[in-house]
Amino acid sequence: MAVSRFLIGGIASALLLSGGVFIWKGYSQIAEEAVIPDAPPDPGPIPVAGAGAPKRGAAPPELPAAKDASREERRFNRYDRDRNEVVSRVEMMSTRTAAFRKLDKDGNNLLTFEEWAAATGERFAGADKDKSGGLSRAEFATTAPKRAAVAKCKC
Structure with missing residues (x-):
């Protein structure tokens, strides 16, 4: 019984292998027969404008001027990293x-x-210059975070 299973398995694998070879050969023949052009066909000579033709067409329409973004729009855009018009x-x-x-x-x-x-x-102690234990209005103003310097464009 074990020998018959072994023989049946061997015959089935041989059939599958030979079928795969025939299919592979068939596809390779189809690929050889297909012609793929190397370059597009020649379009012919390029037309040249006559002596009386205008040098260029009409001027393009005037583009609308970009409006300056308001302070709130710039602030919103700083937070809207993915530019989907929603701040998550x-x-x-x-x-x-x-x-x-x-x-x-x-x-x-x-x-x-x-x-x-x-x-x-530490921040309070650094701001309390006169060591009075309280912050005057001028001392309190020094606790605000420093704004990053905006580089001027040298375009």
Whole structure:
């Protein structure tokens, strides 16, 4: 019984192998018969304008001037990273990531009260120039985040 299964399996695999060879040969003959042109046909001579033809056509229509974006539009566009006209929560919070990383001293992506208090205390102490324990209006103004300098284009 085991020998007959072995023989049947051998005959079936030989038939499959020979069928695959015939199919492969048939496809290779079809591919050899197909003609693929190497280059497009020659379009012929290029027409040349006559002596009395105008040098160029009419001027293109005037394009409308681009309007300057308002302050709010520029601010919105800063947050709308994927330019789909909608600000997602991820886009809104992405600008806060760098500030969070500075506060997270141990780098575990969790901000403890101690980490926050230490950073706030250092910032307060740096702003309290007269060491009075309170911030005057001028001292408080120094705690605002510094704006990044905008490079002028030298186009």
